[in-house]
Amino acid sequence: MSERQLIRVRDVMKTDFDMVDGMDTVQMALERLIQLETRSLIVKKRHDDDEYGLVTLSDIARQVLAEDRAPERVNIYEIMTKPALTVSSHMDIRYCARLFGRFDLTRAPVVDDREIVGIVSYTDMVLKGLKSISVAD
Numbered sequence: 055m056s057e058r059q060l061i062r063v064r065d066v067m068k069t070d071f072d073m074v075d076g077m078d079t080v081q082m083a084l085e086r087l088i089q090l091e092t093r094s095l096i097v098k099k100r101h102d103d104d105e106y107g108l109v110t111l112s113d114i115a116r117q118v119l120a121e122d123r124a125p126e127r128v129n130i131y132e133i134m135t136k137p138a139l140t141v142s143s144h145m146d147i148r149y150c151a152r153l154f155g156r157f158d159l160t161r162a163p164v165v166d167d168r169e170i171v172g173i174v175s176y177t178d179m180v181l182k183g184l185k186s187i188s189v190a191d
Contacts, residue, residue, distance in 0.1 A: 063150050064143035066182040067164045067172035073098045076107060076131035080118050083109060083130055096163050096170055097134050106163055106170060107136035140165040141174060147183045150174065 073096045074083050083095055097107030109130050117133040118125055140163045141150050154160065154176060161175035 061147050061183045062143065063141055063145045063147060063164055063174050064172070066147060066178045067143065067174040068178060069172045071096055071163075071170070071173045073170070074109070074130055076100070076129065076134065076136075078130050080114055080125040080128045080130065080133065084114065084125060087111065093175075094161055094173065095130075096138070096173065097130055097136065105137035106140065106165075107131075107134040108138035108161075108163060109134040110161070138163055142166065143171055147179045151176070151179055 070090075072086055072090055072092070074086060076097050086095060087093070094108060094110040097109060099106055107130075113133045113135070114125070117123070118128055139153075139157055139159060141153065143164050143166050150162075154162070161173055163170050164172040164174050
């Protein structure tokens with residue numbers, strides 16, 4: 055029996071991510087999401103003792119679109135998740151997937167030394183992670 059290959063979050067995460075300010079409007083965030091063709095944005099810290107936030111398309115759909123709110127009148131801080139649950143780039147993707155399942159997450163910022171280094175999603179773990187395992191076998 056062969057030993058299972060360890061795949062870490064850093065092996066599958068996306069390093070291209072964008073950050074927004076909590077005071078930005080949802081309209082501004084939507085323009086960034088469309089421009090970058092992404093589904094989430096990381097919300098910057100306000101100061102060193104603050105935590106990162108996360109705003110996703112589903113947050114916007116549930117809290118702006120479904121409630122018939124004007125995106126140009128809603129600030130990110132009103133709909134974001136904060137503190138965002140973060141993962142280490144050194145974490146095994148199996149544990150990351152379990153964490154996502156336990157907390158009903160689909161993506162999370164990746165942090166090393168309290169700084170964002172990427173973002174990881176179920177899609178990244180499954181498509182990149184499982185592909186790496188099958189290629190190695």
